[in-house]
Amino acid sequence: MTMERKMAHTLVVLVEDKPGVLNRVASLFRRRAFNIESLTVGHTEQPGLSRMTIVVEGDDFAIERLTAYLYKLVNVVQVEDLTHTQSVVRDLALIKVQAPPESRTQIMQVVDVFRGRVVDVTNQSLIVELTGDVEKIDGFVEVLRPFGIIEMVRTGVVAMERGSTPLYVPLNGNGQAHPHPETISEN
Amino acid sequence: MKLTGAQIVWEVLKREGVEVVFGYPGGANLPIYDAMLDYPVHHVLVRHEQGAAHMADAYARVSGKVGVAMATSGPGATNLTTGIATAMMDSSPTVFITGQVVSRFIGFDAFQETDVTGITLPITKHNYLVTRVEDVGPALREAFYIARSGRPGPVLVDIAKDAQQNSTEWQYDPAPLKLRGYRPQRHPLCRQVEQALELIAQARKPLILAGQGVLLSNAMRELQEFAERAQIPVAMTLLGIGGFPASHPLNLGMMGMHGEAWVNQSIQEADLLLAFGMRFDDRVTGNLKTYAPNARKIHIDIDPAEINKNVRVDVGIVGDLRETLQTMLEHLPRLDHSDWLEHIQEMKGESAVRDIQYLPPDGHLYAAHVIHDLWRFTGGDAIITTDVGQHQMWAAQYYRVDQPFQWITSGGLGTMGFGLPAAIGAKFARPDAEVWAIVGDGGFQMTAAELSTAAQEGIKVNVAVINNGYLGMVRQWQEFFYERRYAATPMRSPDFVKLAEAHGLTGLRVERREDVQAALETARASDGTVVIDFRVEQEDSVYPMVPAGADLHNMIRRPVRTAIVETGEDEL
Numbered sequence: 001m002t003m004e005r006k007m008a009h010t011l012v013v014l015v016e017d018k019p020g021v022l023n024r025v026a027s028l029f030r031r032r033a034f035n036i037e038s039l040t041v042g043h044t045e046q047p048g049l050s051r052m053t054i055v056v057e058g059d060d061f062a063i064e065r066l067t068a069y070l071y072k073l074v075n076v077v078q079v080e081d082l083t084h085t086q087s088v089v090r091d092l093a094l095i096k097v098q099a100p101p102e103s104r105t106q107i108m109q110v111v112d113v114f115r116g117r118v119v120d121v122t123n124q125s126l127i128v129e130l131t132g133d134v135e136k137i138d139g140f141v142e143v144l145r146p147f148g149i150i151e152m153v154r155t156g157v158v159a160m161e162r163g164s165t166p167l168y169v170p171l172n173g174n175g176q177a178h179p180h181p182e183t184i185s186e187n
Numbered sequence: 188m189k190l191t192g193a194q195i196v197w198e199v200l201k202r203e204g205v206e207v208v209f210g211y212p213g214g215a216n217l218p219i220y221d222a223m224l225d226y227p228v229h230h231v232l233v234r235h236e237q238g239a240a241h242m243a244d245a246y247a248r249v250s251g252k253v254g255v256a257m258a259t260s261g262p263g264a265t266n267l268t269t270g271i272a273t274a275m276m277d278s279s280p281t282v283f284i285t286g287q288v289v290s291r292f293i294g295f296d297a298f299q300e301t302d303v304t305g306i307t308l309p310i311t312k313h314n315y316l317v318t319r320v321e322d323v324g325p326a327l328r329e330a331f332y333i334a335r336s337g338r339p340g341p342v343l344v345d346i347a348k349d350a351q352q353n354s355t356e357w358q359y360d361p362a363p364l365k366l367r368g369y370r371p372q373r374h375p376l377c378r379q380v381e382q383a384l385e386l387i388a389q390a391r392k393p394l395i396l397a398g399q400g401v402l403l404s405n406a407m408r409e410l411q412e413f414a415e416r417a418q419i420p421v422a423m424t425l426l427g428i429g430g431f432p433a434s435h436p437l438n439l440g441m442m443g444m445h446g447e448a449w450v451n452q453s454i455q456e457a458d459l460l461l462a463f464g465m466r467f468d469d470r471v472t473g474n475l476k477t478y479a480p481n482a483r484k485i486h487i488d489i490d491p492a493e494i495n496k497n498v499r500v501d502v503g504i505v506g507d508l509r510e511t512l513q514t515m516l517e518h519l520p521r522l523d524h525s526d527w528l529e530h531i532q533e534m535k536g537e538s539a540v541r542d543i544q545y546l547p548p549d550g551h552l553y554a555a556h557v558i559h560d561l562w563r564f565t566g567g568d569a570i571i572t573t574d575v576g577q578h579q580m581w582a583a584q585y586y587r588v589d590q591p592f593q594w595i596t597s598g599g600l601g602t603m604g605f606g607l608p609a610a611i612g613a614k615f616a617r618p619d620a621e622v623w624a625i626v627g628d629g630g631f632q633m634t635a636a637e638l639s640t641a642a643q644e645g646i647k648v649n650v651a652v653i654n655n656g657y658l659g660m661v662r663q664w665q666e667f668f669y670e671r672r673y674a675a676t677p678m679r680s681p682d683f684v685k686l687a688e689a690h691g692l693t694g695l696r697v698e699r700r701e702d703v704q705a706a707l708e709t710a711r712a713s714d715g716t717v718v719i720d721f722r723v724e725q726e727d728s729v730y731p732m733v734p735a736g737a738d739l740h741n742m743i744r745r746p747v748r749t750a751i752v753e754t755g756e757d758e759l
Contacts, residue, residue: 016368020316024308031309048367061495068492074313074333077368 008037009063010089010159013052013070014044014078014168021075025052032069034058038091038156046168049077053158078168082159089159092129093137094119098148099126107147114140125150133157188358192320192351193222196284199327201226202359205255207246207615209239213259214299216286218351231615231644233608234636236263240270241605241634242612244279245572245595249616251405253334257284261299264345265306269602271341272310276599277426278403280339282330283311290318290347303345312340320353332364337371338490339403371489375506380514382502383461383485387417387519390459390483392527395421396442396471399598400464400488400508401430407591409512410463411435417522420531422450424465425583426598433567433587439531443471444733445580448541448742449534451733454479455740456530462486464508467497468599473739487511541730541745544585551724552700554578554653558585560703561623561651564711569593569621572609574630575601576660578653580729582625604633610648611641621649621711628654628680638690641716649710650718652683655725663728667743687718696720 015021022041029036037055044051056066063081070079082089099107104126111118111128114136120127130140134157141152161167190198196219200208207229212220223230233239236258243254254274258267264285274281288297304316313333315326323346330342387393401410407430414421414437421431422442431438440447442454451473454460460482465471467486472478475498484500486493487508494503504511539545543555558581561569571586572595573579579596588594595613597605610624631652641648653659662676687694693713697706697720710717730745 020304020308023305027308065492065496068494068496072490072492074366074369 006057006059007083008055008057009081009083010087010157011054011056011063011067012080012082012159012167013054013076014046015050015052015073016075016077017043017048017050018075021050024073024075025054025070028069028073029056032066034062034066038154040156040158042158044168046170049168053156055157080161080167082161086162087159088162089133089157090131091134091137091157092131092155093141094153095128095130095141095144095149096120096151097126097128097144098124098150100124103147107144110140110143114143116140188356189354190357191218191222191354192317192323192346193218194225195320195323195355195357196327196346196351197222197226197228198357198359199324199331200228200255202361203331204252207231208255208257209233209242209246209612210257211236211239211259211263213263213286215260215288215348216257216263216284216346216351218348219257219284219286219346229615231611231640233640235634236266237269237604238608238611238634238637238640240267240281240283241273241602241608242615243281243283244270244274244277245609245612246616247274247280248277248595249570249592249613251592252280252616253331254279254281254612255284256281259286259299260288260303261301263299264301264303268307268310269604271307271343273597273600273602273605274341275310275312277597278339278399279341280335281341282327282334283307283341283343284327285343285345286351287316287345287347289349291349293318293347304343307343310341311343312338314343315345317344317346317350320350320355323350324357324359328360329364329366333366333369337369338488372491372505373489373507373510375487375504375511375514379502379504380511380518383504384515384518386459386483386485386502387461387522391524392457393417393419393459393461393524394453394457394482395419396424396454396460396462396465397421397427397430398424398463398465399426399430401427402591404464404489404508404510406464406509406512407431409509409516412516413512413519416516416519418524418528419461419522420453420528422446422454424468424471424598425596427465428583428594429588429591432589434589437528441583443468444473444735445584445729445731446733447535447584448538448731448744449531451731451739451742452534453531454482457482460484462488462500463512464488466493469497469735472497473733473737473741477738477740479739541747543745548700552698552703552722553727554581554655554721554723555585556700557651557653557697557703557721557723558582558625561625561707562586564704564707565621565623569623570595570610570613570617572596572606572613572622572624574606574624574626575603576627576630576658577655577663577727577729578625578627578659580660581653586625603627603630606630607634607648607650608637610650611637611644611646614646614648618646622647624648624650626650626652627659628652628656628683629658629678631683632680635686638687638692638716638718642690642692646716647714648716650716652718652720653723654680654683654720655723655727656680657725660729662726663732666726666728667732668734683718683720687716691715693717694720696722698722
């Protein structure tokens with residue numbers, strides 16, 4: 001067996017857009033003792049389907065277990081681990097930072113370098129919006145910290161595989177999703 | 188047709204073939220109960236909702252149909268939960284219908300309001316909160332479909348009172364359901380079947396581990412054909428009992444914590460395990476690090492999440508067990524494993540000397556003797572339900588079951604109080620059958636109120652109380668692992684004979700082995716429910732025993748003469 005190490009995995013989970021689904025997924029993580037680092041939910045191109053992006057730490061075996069457990073939920077349509085794929089992963093941060101006139105120019109320059117945007121200005125503060133992968137935002141936060149961060153919020157990541165293939169492919173137009181690769185029937 | 192939500196409930200139940208429902212009315216499900224009177228369904232009024240849940244569960248396990256139980260909101264629903272969890276752990280196809288407070292009061296802590304879908308989320312296969320009358324029919328249809336398909340399990344439908352009262356245009360749609368996120372996989376993958384057949388061809392010491400999946404997928408015939416053709420011995424899980432005849436020469440008996448010594452030893456020596464519809468529970472494997480160290484493993488299960496969960500396997504096949512075995516049988520050759528089978532026979536011979544059945548009589552009444560006699564006098568044909576504890580293990584060891592759906596016990600959850608309500612549920616599933624609940628004095632008292640249900644229904648089940656004055660299994664653990672410090676295990680019970688009589692039923696007491704037969708005959712000849720209080724040896728223990736978490740081959744064995752606790756190590 002190869003050495004397995006714990007690392008953050010980015011899972012995309014397509015779920016039916018029904019009341020209580022978030023609770024079912026969250027409850028599963030709690031009950032099976034997995035730690036959610038971040039979780040986002042939003043609409044998709046498919047009516048009736050929501051898309052969760054869940055970052056969870058674990059080795060490959062744990063993630064395989066988690067995937068199997070997620071598929072046990074009746075409302076879960078598809079689970080993909082994007083960790084080892086070519087994917088676009090984005091987090092969004094709003095950071096309220098102390099910005100008195102004497103340090104304001106310097107902050108603006110940093111924001112510029114990171115290609116952030118200033119979305120609110122007062123005499124003493126700025127709100128900066130930044131989009132990027134986790135490392136970029138972590139780096140930005142470190143650079144801003146000495147100026148005095150008043151408040152910060154991050155959305156948690158959303159992710160999408162590169163290339164033209166869609167994640168979700170209804171089969172024969174009958175509303176059936178692309179099945180779990182392990183359970184595709186050959187006969 | 189314009190129908191109320193309550194009427195739609197019964198319309199769906201009728202279409203699903205439901206003939207009997209176990210339940211308890213209350214404020215929030217009154218409309219459903221009112222509508223019930225216009226439908227040809229038999230309702231069994233229980234004395235506690237837990238009883239209704241166990242009855243529905245056992246009814247499902249015996250009949251193969253979906254069992255249905257109902258309760259009102261709040262305490263009615265929470266009382267169901269032990270039974271729902273029991274059905275969940277043992278994959279029993281059941282539908283639970285609870286009343287919920289009027290939808291506009293949900294979330295306002297109304298009288299008898301409880302977040303039932305929240306509470307039952309981890310103990311149901313799926314559940315629904317229905318607040319609109321339009322959703323009653325679809326939710327219930329999905330509930331039945333989900334409960335019985337794939338890996339079966341309990342589904343709960345919580346219906347707000349106004350959704351029961353309001354009316355809507357409704358017509359039954361017989362079209363098969365398509366659920367986006369739920370498509371159980373019945374057909375196995377060809378490639379994996381081929382791999383499995385290859386491993387079987389290479390094996391010299393193969394062993395089948397037969398679980399409840401055999402019964403749930405109706406694979407009894409296929410299993411027998413498989414075992415006979417390939418000459419592979421079969422070990423049973425507790426819930427697998429009945430899936431392969433106990434009297435079959437290839438049936439080794441039960442595995443695991445209280446499995447027979449030769450069965451566990453065979454598992455440890457095997458070079459190939461074929462796990463058929465079982466889930467490598469910790470009570471079956473003991474210490475996973477030392478479990479079946481020489482064996483390659485093939486695992487067939489309908490639930491993909493069971494593959495590689497507890498034991499990593501060489502070939503995992505997701506599929507319906509029956510269909511998978513049928514596919515395999517198309518290619519399975521005749522094989523010969525006579526050396527292996529002879530070796531197991533030798534181990535079996537060595538163990539027989541310890542069997543309590545062969546020990547000289549010492550004037551005491553032993554549970555094993557009672558159950559052995561019950562097996563003999565009923566010709567092994569009775570449906571047996573049990574509670575949980577020592578009597579359960581003795582029943583598994585000594586009531587040798589040849590037919591499927593005849594052995595009904597709470598395995599995964601280990602629910603005390605299961606036996607009597609399960610017997611009642613089983614009787615409704617098969618009114619012609621002789622039904623015996625084998626219960627302990629502890630568990631019996633948890634749900635003994637259901638004697639009243641049996642009396643009101645005028646049905647006949649028999650209750651064999653294995654009364655040792657202790658919470659016996661816990662006492663046994665205290666004896667083995669806690670220096671006989673019997674904390675809270677001695678239990679004083681009421682006079683069970685009088686308790687039966689208070690319900691208008693017959694009660695008998697047996698204290699000597701020579702009186703067992705007469706009591707059993709009286710009970711069998713009686714038209715009504717009979718309770719027999721068997722006053723058995725107080726400090727007897729279940730042997731062999733693999734201590735929790737110990738290696739499967741490290742069994743505590745029944746002492747041959749003197750009371751010395753030996754481990755498997757010095758005798759294997």
